[in-house]
Amino acid sequence: MSTLLLVGGGGHAKVVLDIAHAAGFSVVGFLDPDPAAPPIGEVRRLGDDATAAALRAQGLTLAFVALGDNRLRRKIGERLRAEGFRLATLVHPSAVVSPSASIGEGTVIMPLAVVNAAARIGEYVIVNTGAIVEHDCVLGDGVHVAPRSALGGCCTLGEEVFFGLGACARPLSRIGAGAIVGAGAVVVGEIMANIVVVGAPARPLPGVDSEAVL
Ligand SMILES: CC(C)(COP(=O)(O)OP(=O)(O)OC[C@H]1O[C@@H](n2cnc3c(N)ncnc32)[C@H](O)[C@@H]1OP(=O)(O)O)[C@@H](O)C(=O)NCCC(=O)NCCS
Structure with a gap:
């Protein structure tokens, strides 16, 4: 089972999380700028965007940007790629x-x-x-x-x-x-x-x- 990091903790991310599970991924957690962002089901916030590099250093390789804003989704996805992540297709x-x-x-x-x-x-x-x-x-x-x-x-x-x-x-x-x-x-x-x-x-x-x- 592939382990996936989600970026985003809003409504769109909730739907993406369900899809990731249905498609057979294990989701390790999500990143969100809001320290008070509540868990989505069993999946908890791991930190903000800056946490991605630390997770990559720990060996996580796969991510998905679950943000509804078209421009921001691309921008953050490119940043994750520059940090060495691969992006999933769900x-x-x-x-x-x-x-x-x-x-x-x-x-x-x-x-x-x-x-x-x-x-x-x-x-x-x-x-x-x-x-x-x-x-x-x-x-x-x-x-x-x-x-x-x-x-x-x-x-x-x-x-x-x-x-x-x-x-x-x-x-x-x-x-x-x-x-x-x-x-x-x-x-x-x-x-x-x-x-x-x-x-x-x-x-x-x-x-x-x-x-x-x-
Ligand atoms: C078209 C849209 C982007 C305009 O947003 P906005 O600029 O904030 O528009 P407003 O709500 O201020 O409405 C401005 C005028 O356009 C009309 N209008 C807005 N959306 C309309 C639509 N989809 N079809 C027809 N008229 C529309 C409003 O009735 C209003 O008319 P009025 O000035 O005569 O009162 C938005 O209304 C829309 O349709 N968004 C799509 C939302 C969506 O599909 N979300 C999916 C999420 S998964």
Whole structure:
């Protein structure tokens, strides 16, 4: 059984912990900046980010960053790699992943999600509960596709796109890096980088940029 260190002690980490256990990992503990962070089930806080180096020196080699913030997840993951950690790829046993799909390190595929043929999922991606990523989609590093969202075939999502709850994208849609697609939106073509869109069809939310929302 592989032993895993989690980074993050919030709600997202709770779900990731369940997935890690279901996928057969043993979780040694989690890191969180808050000294008062309560245990998650039987799993306790071991310290903050600075503790990672000490754990690496003790022989721990495998970690997973369980943070919902797309940018922070990547940043901390890169720091862990620089310290010598490998990052796990977590796939819940109830998810359906095509043998021809590829999934990067540091990525989690949550319960009941579907990743179909020839999809390419980058590193540090969250394919959340029940999300559907159809054939030939390409998801850049740090993307989050939220619960029950759906991407039609051949969609491309740039780095760190946030694709909201229940949103969907027509096949062949392209969404630029850093864009935020609001809950329930319907993307029907091209979305520029770093903007926030909502509605059906998805249109920019006036006066709001993605940096302000994150
Ligand atoms: C789109 C979004 C990012 C905008 O956040 P925000 O800038 O804080 O937006 P606000 O709540 O201030 O709302 C601004 C306006 O947009 C509207 N709006 C917000 N989200 C909307 C959505 N998803 N669809 C349609 N309209 C939306 C609000 O009704 C409000 O309209 P008003 O000015 O006429 O009152 C956010 O509402 C959203 O949908 N987030 C996705 C959350 C999600 O999926 N989480 C998954 C976690 S796993």
